Amino acid sequence: MDTSSFINSFRRFFAIRGQVKTIRSDRGTNFVGACRELGISSNLNYEEIESFLSKQEVCWIFNPPHASHMGGVWERMIGVARRILDSMLLQLPSKLSHEVLITLMAEVTAIVNSRPLTPVSTDPEDPQILTPATLLTQKFASYPVPSGNFDGKDLYKRQWRQVQSLAKVFWDRWRKQYLSTLQVRRKWQSDRLNINTGDLVLLKDQHTKRNEWPMGRVTKTFPDKDGKVRKVEIKIARDGSSTLFFRPVTELILLLQSEDPAP
Known part of the structure:
Protein backbone atom coordinates (compact mmCIF):
# COMPACT_ATOMS: atom_id res chain seq x y z
CA MET A 1 0.00 0.00 0.00
CA ASP A 2 1.11 3.53 -0.66
CA THR A 3 0.64 6.38 1.80
CA SER A 4 -2.73 7.45 0.34
CA SER A 5 -4.11 3.92 0.57
CA PHE A 6 -2.98 3.60 4.16
CA ILE A 7 -4.55 6.93 5.14
CA ASN A 8 -7.88 5.63 3.84
CA SER A 9 -7.56 2.45 5.90
CA PHE A 10 -6.51 4.58 8.87
CA ARG A 11 -9.68 6.62 8.52
CA ARG A 12 -11.80 3.45 8.26
CA PHE A 13 -10.26 2.22 11.50
CA PHE A 14 -11.11 5.48 13.27
CA ALA A 15 -14.64 5.44 11.86
CA ILE A 16 -15.28 1.94 13.26
CA ARG A 17 -13.23 1.90 16.47
CA GLY A 18 -13.17 5.57 17.39
CA GLN A 19 -10.31 7.89 18.25
CA VAL A 20 -7.13 6.35 19.68
CA LYS A 21 -4.28 7.82 21.70
CA THR A 22 -1.39 5.48 20.88
CA ILE A 23 -0.48 3.51 17.76
CA ARG A 24 2.35 0.97 17.57
CA SER A 25 3.76 -0.42 14.35
CA ASP A 26 6.93 -1.42 12.53
CA ARG A 27 8.69 1.02 10.22
CA GLY A 28 6.84 0.19 7.02
CA THR A 29 7.43 2.90 4.43
CA ASN A 30 3.69 3.49 4.08
CA PHE A 31 3.37 3.87 7.88
CA VAL A 32 6.23 6.35 8.13
CA GLY A 33 4.99 8.31 5.12
CA ALA A 34 1.45 8.45 6.48
CA CYS A 35 2.67 9.54 9.89
CA ARG A 36 4.65 12.37 8.30
CA GLU A 37 1.82 13.42 5.99
CA LEU A 38 -0.80 13.42 8.76
CA GLY A 39 1.41 15.36 11.13
CA ILE A 40 1.17 12.69 13.83
CA SER A 41 3.85 12.79 16.49
CA SER A 42 6.12 9.77 16.87
CA ASN A 43 8.24 8.33 19.67
CA LEU A 44 6.24 9.95 22.45
CA ASN A 45 6.67 13.49 21.09
CA TYR A 46 3.07 14.69 21.53
CA GLU A 47 1.89 17.50 19.29
CA GLU A 48 -1.52 18.83 18.37
CA ILE A 49 -3.12 17.38 15.22
CA GLU A 50 -5.00 20.27 13.72
CA SER A 51 -6.79 19.52 10.45
CA PHE A 52 -6.80 15.74 10.10
CA LEU A 53 -7.48 14.54 13.65
CA SER A 54 -9.57 17.44 14.96
CA LYS A 55 -6.80 18.67 17.24
CA GLN A 56 -6.64 15.43 19.22
CA GLU A 57 -3.32 14.00 20.33
CA VAL A 58 -2.10 10.75 18.86
CA CYS A 59 1.25 9.18 19.64
CA TRP A 60 2.67 6.81 17.01
CA ILE A 61 5.43 4.56 18.35
CA PHE A 62 7.65 2.88 15.76
CA ASN A 63 9.74 -0.19 16.51
CA PRO A 64 13.43 0.09 15.61
CA PRO A 65 14.33 -1.01 12.06
CA HIS A 66 14.90 -4.76 11.61
CA ALA A 67 13.27 -5.47 14.98
CA SER A 68 9.98 -7.15 14.12
CA HIS A 69 10.38 -9.33 17.23
CA MET A 70 9.61 -6.25 19.35
CA GLY A 71 6.03 -6.47 18.12
CA GLY A 72 5.82 -10.01 19.48
CA VAL A 73 2.10 -10.18 20.27
CA TRP A 74 0.65 -8.64 17.14
CA GLU A 75 3.35 -10.04 14.83
CA ARG A 76 2.59 -13.57 16.04
CA MET A 77 -1.14 -13.11 15.49
CA ILE A 78 -0.55 -11.63 12.03
CA GLY A 79 1.86 -14.43 11.11
CA VAL A 80 -0.53 -17.21 12.08
CA ALA A 81 -3.52 -15.59 10.38
CA ARG A 82 -1.54 -14.81 7.23
CA ARG A 83 -0.24 -18.35 6.81
CA ILE A 84 -3.73 -19.80 7.16
CA LEU A 85 -5.34 -17.28 4.80
CA ASP A 86 -2.59 -17.78 2.20
CA SER A 87 -3.11 -21.54 2.18
CA MET A 88 -6.91 -21.17 2.10
CA LEU A 89 -7.22 -18.56 -0.63
CA LEU A 90 -4.62 -20.12 -2.93
CA GLN A 91 -6.61 -23.35 -2.97
CA LEU A 92 -9.92 -21.76 -3.93
CA PRO A 93 -11.28 -22.65 -7.38
CA SER A 94 -12.09 -18.99 -8.13
CA LYS A 95 -11.47 -15.52 -6.76
CA LEU A 96 -13.71 -14.18 -4.02
CA SER A 97 -16.01 -11.27 -4.62
CA HIS A 98 -15.34 -8.06 -2.69
CA GLU A 99 -18.36 -8.62 -0.46
CA VAL A 100 -17.34 -12.18 0.40
CA LEU A 101 -13.75 -11.14 1.11
CA ILE A 102 -14.54 -8.24 3.46
CA THR A 103 -17.15 -10.34 5.30
CA LEU A 104 -14.63 -13.18 5.66
CA MET A 105 -12.04 -10.77 7.09
CA ALA A 106 -14.65 -9.52 9.57
CA GLU A 107 -15.27 -13.14 10.66
CA VAL A 108 -11.51 -13.69 10.95
CA THR A 109 -11.27 -10.56 13.12
CA ALA A 110 -13.99 -11.92 15.42
CA ILE A 111 -12.20 -15.27 15.70
CA VAL A 112 -8.82 -13.75 16.54
CA ASN A 113 -10.34 -11.29 19.04
CA SER A 114 -12.23 -14.04 20.86
CA ARG A 115 -9.03 -15.63 22.19
CA PRO A 116 -8.70 -15.72 26.00
CA LEU A 117 -6.31 -13.27 27.65
CA THR A 118 -6.83 -13.52 31.40
CA PRO A 119 -9.64 -14.37 33.85
CA VAL A 120 -11.74 -11.54 35.27
CA SER A 121 -13.49 -13.45 38.03
CA THR A 122 -11.99 -15.90 40.54
CA ASP A 123 -15.39 -17.48 41.10
CA PRO A 124 -15.27 -21.06 39.71
CA GLU A 125 -19.03 -20.88 39.15
CA ASP A 126 -18.62 -17.89 36.85
CA PRO A 127 -15.15 -17.96 35.23
CA GLN A 128 -15.45 -14.85 33.05
CA ILE A 129 -12.49 -14.44 30.73
CA LEU A 130 -11.14 -11.20 29.33
CA THR A 131 -10.70 -11.22 25.55
CA PRO A 132 -9.73 -8.52 23.04
CA ALA A 133 -13.38 -8.50 21.93
CA THR A 134 -14.43 -7.75 25.52
CA LEU A 135 -12.23 -4.66 25.56
CA LEU A 136 -13.57 -3.52 22.19
CA THR A 137 -17.28 -4.23 22.69
CA GLN A 138 -17.64 -4.25 26.51
CA LYS A 139 -19.50 -7.56 26.18
CA PHE A 140 -18.54 -10.97 27.60
CA ALA A 141 -20.82 -13.02 25.35
CA SER A 142 -19.12 -14.73 22.42
CA TYR A 143 -19.91 -13.71 18.86
CA PRO A 144 -22.82 -15.95 17.70
CA VAL A 145 -22.29 -18.32 14.78
CA PRO A 146 -25.04 -19.18 12.26
CA SER A 147 -26.57 -22.59 12.87
CA GLY A 148 -25.93 -25.40 10.44
CA ASN A 149 -23.02 -27.38 9.05
CA PHE A 150 -20.79 -25.72 6.49
CA ASP A 151 -18.36 -27.64 4.28
CA GLY A 152 -16.59 -27.40 0.94
CA LYS A 153 -19.81 -27.74 -1.02
CA ASP A 154 -20.96 -24.37 0.33
CA LEU A 155 -18.22 -22.64 -1.67
CA TYR A 156 -20.44 -23.09 -4.72
CA LYS A 157 -23.62 -21.81 -3.09
CA ARG A 158 -24.85 -18.43 -1.87
CA GLN A 159 -22.28 -15.85 -0.78
CA TRP A 160 -23.13 -15.96 2.91
CA ARG A 161 -22.61 -19.74 2.93
CA GLN A 162 -19.27 -19.27 1.16
CA VAL A 163 -18.18 -16.97 3.98
CA GLN A 164 -19.27 -19.37 6.72
CA SER A 165 -17.54 -22.31 5.03
CA LYS A 176 -4.88 -25.56 16.46
CA GLN A 177 -1.99 -23.23 15.66
CA TYR A 178 -2.89 -20.70 18.37
CA LEU A 179 -3.23 -23.38 21.06
CA SER A 180 0.26 -24.61 20.29
CA THR A 181 1.64 -21.14 21.11
CA LEU A 182 0.14 -21.36 24.62
CA GLN A 183 1.99 -24.54 25.54
CA VAL A 184 5.64 -24.73 26.42
CA ARG A 185 7.22 -27.57 24.44
CA ARG A 186 9.58 -29.73 26.49
CA LYS A 187 11.15 -33.09 25.92
CA TRP A 188 9.35 -35.90 27.65
CA GLN A 189 12.34 -36.41 29.97
CA SER A 190 11.99 -32.91 31.45
CA ASP A 191 9.90 -32.27 34.55
CA ARG A 192 7.14 -29.70 34.55
CA LEU A 193 4.90 -28.25 37.23
CA ASN A 194 1.86 -30.27 38.24
CA ILE A 195 -1.59 -28.86 37.66
CA ASN A 196 -3.06 -27.99 41.06
CA THR A 197 -6.48 -27.47 42.56
CA GLY A 198 -7.77 -24.00 41.72
CA ASP A 199 -5.82 -23.63 38.47
CA LEU A 200 -7.68 -22.17 35.51
CA VAL A 201 -7.30 -24.36 32.42
CA LEU A 202 -8.38 -24.38 28.79
CA LEU A 203 -9.77 -27.62 27.36
CA LYS A 204 -8.58 -28.83 23.98
CA ASP A 205 -12.02 -29.97 22.87
CA GLN A 206 -12.21 -30.84 19.17
CA HIS A 207 -15.99 -30.44 19.09
CA THR A 208 -16.31 -26.85 20.29
CA LYS A 209 -18.22 -24.35 18.19
CA ARG A 210 -16.52 -21.41 16.55
CA ASN A 211 -15.40 -18.62 18.88
CA GLU A 212 -16.01 -20.79 21.96
CA TRP A 213 -13.19 -21.57 24.39
CA PRO A 214 -14.15 -24.17 27.01
CA MET A 215 -12.44 -23.18 30.26
CA GLY A 216 -12.77 -24.54 33.74
CA ARG A 217 -11.39 -24.55 37.25
CA VAL A 218 -9.54 -27.60 38.56
CA THR A 219 -11.46 -28.91 41.58
CA LYS A 220 -9.46 -32.07 42.30
CA THR A 221 -6.22 -33.72 41.21
CA PHE A 222 -5.23 -37.39 41.16
CA PRO A 223 -1.48 -37.81 41.66
CA ASP A 224 0.12 -41.10 40.61
CA LYS A 225 2.58 -43.03 42.73
CA ASP A 226 5.46 -40.94 41.39
CA GLY A 227 3.70 -37.73 42.50
CA LYS A 228 2.87 -36.61 38.99
CA VAL A 229 -0.65 -35.40 38.25
CA ARG A 230 -1.94 -36.96 35.05
CA LYS A 231 -5.70 -36.74 35.65
CA VAL A 232 -7.83 -33.98 37.14
CA GLU A 233 -11.43 -33.12 37.86
CA ILE A 234 -12.62 -29.86 36.27
CA LYS A 235 -15.68 -27.73 36.92
CA ILE A 236 -17.05 -25.96 33.85
CA ALA A 237 -19.78 -23.34 34.09
CA ARG A 238 -22.25 -23.28 31.19
CA ASP A 239 -25.65 -21.61 30.86
CA GLY A 240 -25.93 -20.81 34.54
CA SER A 241 -25.02 -24.31 35.75
CA SER A 242 -21.76 -26.13 36.42
CA THR A 243 -20.65 -29.59 35.34
CA LEU A 244 -17.77 -31.76 36.50
CA PHE A 245 -15.49 -33.48 33.98
CA PHE A 246 -12.50 -35.78 34.29
CA ARG A 247 -9.68 -35.01 31.86
CA PRO A 248 -6.05 -36.05 31.34
CA VAL A 249 -3.55 -33.23 31.66
CA THR A 250 -2.55 -33.80 28.02
CA GLU A 251 -5.93 -32.36 27.04
CA LEU A 252 -5.49 -29.22 29.15
CA ILE A 253 -3.62 -25.95 28.77
CA LEU A 254 -2.77 -24.09 31.96
CA LEU A 255 -3.92 -20.46 31.72
CA LEU A 256 -3.51 -19.24 35.28
CA GLN A 257 -2.14 -20.90 38.38
CA SER A 258 -4.01 -20.66 41.66
CA GLU A 259 -2.77 -18.19 44.24
CA ASP A 260 -1.93 -21.06 46.63
CA PRO A 261 -0.37 -23.79 44.46
CA ALA A 262 0.24 -27.17 46.01
CA PRO A 263 3.90 -27.95 46.84
Whole structure:
Protein backbone atom coordinates (compact mmCIF):
# COMPACT_ATOMS: atom_id res chain seq x y z
CA MET A 1 0.00 0.00 0.00
CA ASP A 2 1.11 3.53 -0.66
CA THR A 3 0.64 6.38 1.80
CA SER A 4 -2.73 7.45 0.34
CA SER A 5 -4.11 3.92 0.57
CA PHE A 6 -2.98 3.60 4.16
CA ILE A 7 -4.55 6.93 5.14
CA ASN A 8 -7.88 5.63 3.84
CA SER A 9 -7.56 2.45 5.90
CA PHE A 10 -6.51 4.58 8.87
CA ARG A 11 -9.68 6.62 8.52
CA ARG A 12 -11.80 3.45 8.26
CA PHE A 13 -10.26 2.22 11.50
CA PHE A 14 -11.11 5.48 13.27
CA ALA A 15 -14.64 5.44 11.86
CA ILE A 16 -15.28 1.94 13.26
CA ARG A 17 -13.23 1.90 16.47
CA GLY A 18 -13.17 5.57 17.39
CA GLN A 19 -10.31 7.89 18.25
CA VAL A 20 -7.13 6.35 19.68
CA LYS A 21 -4.28 7.82 21.70
CA THR A 22 -1.39 5.48 20.88
CA ILE A 23 -0.48 3.51 17.76
CA ARG A 24 2.35 0.97 17.57
CA SER A 25 3.76 -0.42 14.35
CA ASP A 26 6.93 -1.42 12.53
CA ARG A 27 8.69 1.02 10.22
CA GLY A 28 6.84 0.19 7.02
CA THR A 29 7.43 2.90 4.43
CA ASN A 30 3.69 3.49 4.08
CA PHE A 31 3.37 3.87 7.88
CA VAL A 32 6.23 6.35 8.13
CA GLY A 33 4.99 8.31 5.12
CA ALA A 34 1.45 8.45 6.48
CA CYS A 35 2.67 9.54 9.89
CA ARG A 36 4.65 12.37 8.30
CA GLU A 37 1.82 13.42 5.99
CA LEU A 38 -0.80 13.42 8.76
CA GLY A 39 1.41 15.36 11.13
CA ILE A 40 1.17 12.69 13.83
CA SER A 41 3.85 12.79 16.49
CA SER A 42 6.12 9.77 16.87
CA ASN A 43 8.24 8.33 19.67
CA LEU A 44 6.24 9.95 22.45
CA ASN A 45 6.67 13.49 21.09
CA TYR A 46 3.07 14.69 21.53
CA GLU A 47 1.89 17.50 19.29
CA GLU A 48 -1.52 18.83 18.37
CA ILE A 49 -3.12 17.38 15.22
CA GLU A 50 -5.00 20.27 13.72
CA SER A 51 -6.79 19.52 10.45
CA PHE A 52 -6.80 15.74 10.10
CA LEU A 53 -7.48 14.54 13.65
CA SER A 54 -9.57 17.44 14.96
CA LYS A 55 -6.80 18.67 17.24
CA GLN A 56 -6.64 15.43 19.22
CA GLU A 57 -3.32 14.00 20.33
CA VAL A 58 -2.10 10.75 18.86
CA CYS A 59 1.25 9.18 19.64
CA TRP A 60 2.67 6.81 17.01
CA ILE A 61 5.43 4.56 18.35
CA PHE A 62 7.65 2.88 15.76
CA ASN A 63 9.74 -0.19 16.51
CA PRO A 64 13.43 0.09 15.61
CA PRO A 65 14.33 -1.01 12.06
CA HIS A 66 14.90 -4.76 11.61
CA ALA A 67 13.27 -5.47 14.98
CA SER A 68 9.98 -7.15 14.12
CA HIS A 69 10.38 -9.33 17.23
CA MET A 70 9.61 -6.25 19.35
CA GLY A 71 6.03 -6.47 18.12
CA GLY A 72 5.82 -10.01 19.48
CA VAL A 73 2.10 -10.18 20.27
CA TRP A 74 0.65 -8.64 17.14
CA GLU A 75 3.35 -10.04 14.83
CA ARG A 76 2.59 -13.57 16.04
CA MET A 77 -1.14 -13.11 15.49
CA ILE A 78 -0.55 -11.63 12.03
CA GLY A 79 1.86 -14.43 11.11
CA VAL A 80 -0.53 -17.21 12.08
CA ALA A 81 -3.52 -15.59 10.38
CA ARG A 82 -1.54 -14.81 7.23
CA ARG A 83 -0.24 -18.35 6.81
CA ILE A 84 -3.73 -19.80 7.16
CA LEU A 85 -5.34 -17.28 4.80
CA ASP A 86 -2.59 -17.78 2.20
CA SER A 87 -3.11 -21.54 2.18
CA MET A 88 -6.91 -21.17 2.10
CA LEU A 89 -7.22 -18.56 -0.63
CA LEU A 90 -4.62 -20.12 -2.93
CA GLN A 91 -6.61 -23.35 -2.97
CA LEU A 92 -9.92 -21.76 -3.93
CA PRO A 93 -11.28 -22.65 -7.38
CA SER A 94 -12.09 -18.99 -8.13
CA LYS A 95 -11.47 -15.52 -6.76
CA LEU A 96 -13.71 -14.18 -4.02
CA SER A 97 -16.01 -11.27 -4.62
CA HIS A 98 -15.34 -8.06 -2.69
CA GLU A 99 -18.36 -8.62 -0.46
CA VAL A 100 -17.34 -12.18 0.40
CA LEU A 101 -13.75 -11.14 1.11
CA ILE A 102 -14.54 -8.24 3.46
CA THR A 103 -17.15 -10.34 5.30
CA LEU A 104 -14.63 -13.18 5.66
CA MET A 105 -12.04 -10.77 7.09
CA ALA A 106 -14.65 -9.52 9.57
CA GLU A 107 -15.27 -13.14 10.66
CA VAL A 108 -11.51 -13.69 10.95
CA THR A 109 -11.27 -10.56 13.12
CA ALA A 110 -13.99 -11.92 15.42
CA ILE A 111 -12.20 -15.27 15.70
CA VAL A 112 -8.82 -13.75 16.54
CA ASN A 113 -10.34 -11.29 19.04
CA SER A 114 -12.23 -14.04 20.86
CA ARG A 115 -9.03 -15.63 22.19
CA PRO A 116 -8.70 -15.72 26.00
CA LEU A 117 -6.31 -13.27 27.65
CA THR A 118 -6.83 -13.52 31.40
CA PRO A 119 -9.64 -14.37 33.85
CA VAL A 120 -11.74 -11.54 35.27
CA SER A 121 -13.49 -13.45 38.03
CA THR A 122 -11.99 -15.90 40.54
CA ASP A 123 -15.39 -17.48 41.10
CA PRO A 124 -15.27 -21.06 39.71
CA GLU A 125 -19.03 -20.88 39.15
CA ASP A 126 -18.62 -17.89 36.85
CA PRO A 127 -15.15 -17.96 35.23
CA GLN A 128 -15.45 -14.85 33.05
CA ILE A 129 -12.49 -14.44 30.73
CA LEU A 130 -11.14 -11.20 29.33
CA THR A 131 -10.70 -11.22 25.55
CA PRO A 132 -9.73 -8.52 23.04
CA ALA A 133 -13.38 -8.50 21.93
CA THR A 134 -14.43 -7.75 25.52
CA LEU A 135 -12.23 -4.66 25.56
CA LEU A 136 -13.57 -3.52 22.19
CA THR A 137 -17.28 -4.23 22.69
CA GLN A 138 -17.64 -4.25 26.51
CA LYS A 139 -19.50 -7.56 26.18
CA PHE A 140 -18.54 -10.97 27.60
CA ALA A 141 -20.82 -13.02 25.35
CA SER A 142 -19.12 -14.73 22.42
CA TYR A 143 -19.91 -13.71 18.86
CA PRO A 144 -22.82 -15.95 17.70
CA VAL A 145 -22.29 -18.32 14.78
CA PRO A 146 -25.04 -19.18 12.26
CA SER A 147 -26.57 -22.59 12.87
CA GLY A 148 -25.93 -25.40 10.44
CA ASN A 149 -23.02 -27.38 9.05
CA PHE A 150 -20.79 -25.72 6.49
CA ASP A 151 -18.36 -27.64 4.28
CA GLY A 152 -16.59 -27.40 0.94
CA LYS A 153 -19.81 -27.74 -1.02
CA ASP A 154 -20.96 -24.37 0.33
CA LEU A 155 -18.22 -22.64 -1.67
CA TYR A 156 -20.44 -23.09 -4.72
CA LYS A 157 -23.62 -21.81 -3.09
CA ARG A 158 -24.85 -18.43 -1.87
CA GLN A 159 -22.28 -15.85 -0.78
CA TRP A 160 -23.13 -15.96 2.91
CA ARG A 161 -22.61 -19.74 2.93
CA GLN A 162 -19.27 -19.27 1.16
CA VAL A 163 -18.18 -16.97 3.98
CA GLN A 164 -19.27 -19.37 6.72
CA SER A 165 -17.54 -22.31 5.03
CA LEU A 166 -14.26 -20.37 4.79
CA ALA A 167 -14.64 -19.03 8.34
CA LYS A 168 -15.07 -22.60 9.62
CA VAL A 169 -11.88 -23.68 7.85
CA PHE A 170 -10.01 -20.69 9.30
CA TRP A 171 -11.32 -21.42 12.82
CA ASP A 172 -10.25 -25.07 12.69
CA ARG A 173 -6.73 -24.23 11.53
CA TRP A 174 -6.22 -21.09 13.61
CA ARG A 175 -7.40 -22.72 16.81
CA LYS A 176 -4.88 -25.56 16.46
CA GLN A 177 -1.99 -23.23 15.66
CA TYR A 178 -2.89 -20.70 18.37
CA LEU A 179 -3.23 -23.38 21.06
CA SER A 180 0.26 -24.61 20.29
CA THR A 181 1.64 -21.14 21.11
CA LEU A 182 0.14 -21.36 24.62
CA GLN A 183 1.99 -24.54 25.54
CA VAL A 184 5.64 -24.73 26.42
CA ARG A 185 7.22 -27.57 24.44
CA ARG A 186 9.58 -29.73 26.49
CA LYS A 187 11.15 -33.09 25.92
CA TRP A 188 9.35 -35.90 27.65
CA GLN A 189 12.34 -36.41 29.97
CA SER A 190 11.99 -32.91 31.45
CA ASP A 191 9.90 -32.27 34.55
CA ARG A 192 7.14 -29.70 34.55
CA LEU A 193 4.90 -28.25 37.23
CA ASN A 194 1.86 -30.27 38.24
CA ILE A 195 -1.59 -28.86 37.66
CA ASN A 196 -3.06 -27.99 41.06
CA THR A 197 -6.48 -27.47 42.56
CA GLY A 198 -7.77 -24.00 41.72
CA ASP A 199 -5.82 -23.63 38.47
CA LEU A 200 -7.68 -22.17 35.51
CA VAL A 201 -7.30 -24.36 32.42
CA LEU A 202 -8.38 -24.38 28.79
CA LEU A 203 -9.77 -27.62 27.36
CA LYS A 204 -8.58 -28.83 23.98
CA ASP A 205 -12.02 -29.97 22.87
CA GLN A 206 -12.21 -30.84 19.17
CA HIS A 207 -15.99 -30.44 19.09
CA THR A 208 -16.31 -26.85 20.29
CA LYS A 209 -18.22 -24.35 18.19
CA ARG A 210 -16.52 -21.41 16.55
CA ASN A 211 -15.40 -18.62 18.88
CA GLU A 212 -16.01 -20.79 21.96
CA TRP A 213 -13.19 -21.57 24.39
CA PRO A 214 -14.15 -24.17 27.01
CA MET A 215 -12.44 -23.18 30.26
CA GLY A 216 -12.77 -24.54 33.74
CA ARG A 217 -11.39 -24.55 37.25
CA VAL A 218 -9.54 -27.60 38.56
CA THR A 219 -11.46 -28.91 41.58
CA LYS A 220 -9.46 -32.07 42.30
CA THR A 221 -6.22 -33.72 41.21
CA PHE A 222 -5.23 -37.39 41.16
CA PRO A 223 -1.48 -37.81 41.66
CA ASP A 224 0.12 -41.10 40.61
CA LYS A 225 2.58 -43.03 42.73
CA ASP A 226 5.46 -40.94 41.39
CA GLY A 227 3.70 -37.73 42.50
CA LYS A 228 2.87 -36.61 38.99
CA VAL A 229 -0.65 -35.40 38.25
CA ARG A 230 -1.94 -36.96 35.05
CA LYS A 231 -5.70 -36.74 35.65
CA VAL A 232 -7.83 -33.98 37.14
CA GLU A 233 -11.43 -33.12 37.86
CA ILE A 234 -12.62 -29.86 36.27
CA LYS A 235 -15.68 -27.73 36.92
CA ILE A 236 -17.05 -25.96 33.85
CA ALA A 237 -19.78 -23.34 34.09
CA ARG A 238 -22.25 -23.28 31.19
CA ASP A 239 -25.65 -21.61 30.86
CA GLY A 240 -25.93 -20.81 34.54
CA SER A 241 -25.02 -24.31 35.75
CA SER A 242 -21.76 -26.13 36.42
CA THR A 243 -20.65 -29.59 35.34
CA LEU A 244 -17.77 -31.76 36.50
CA PHE A 245 -15.49 -33.48 33.98
CA PHE A 246 -12.50 -35.78 34.29
CA ARG A 247 -9.68 -35.01 31.86
CA PRO A 248 -6.05 -36.05 31.34
CA VAL A 249 -3.55 -33.23 31.66
CA THR A 250 -2.55 -33.80 28.02
CA GLU A 251 -5.93 -32.36 27.04
CA LEU A 252 -5.49 -29.22 29.15
CA ILE A 253 -3.62 -25.95 28.77
CA LEU A 254 -2.77 -24.09 31.96
CA LEU A 255 -3.92 -20.46 31.72
CA LEU A 256 -3.51 -19.24 35.28
CA GLN A 257 -2.14 -20.90 38.38
CA SER A 258 -4.01 -20.66 41.66
CA GLU A 259 -2.77 -18.19 44.24
CA ASP A 260 -1.93 -21.06 46.63
CA PRO A 261 -0.37 -23.79 44.46
CA ALA A 262 0.24 -27.17 46.01
CA PRO A 263 3.90 -27.95 46.84
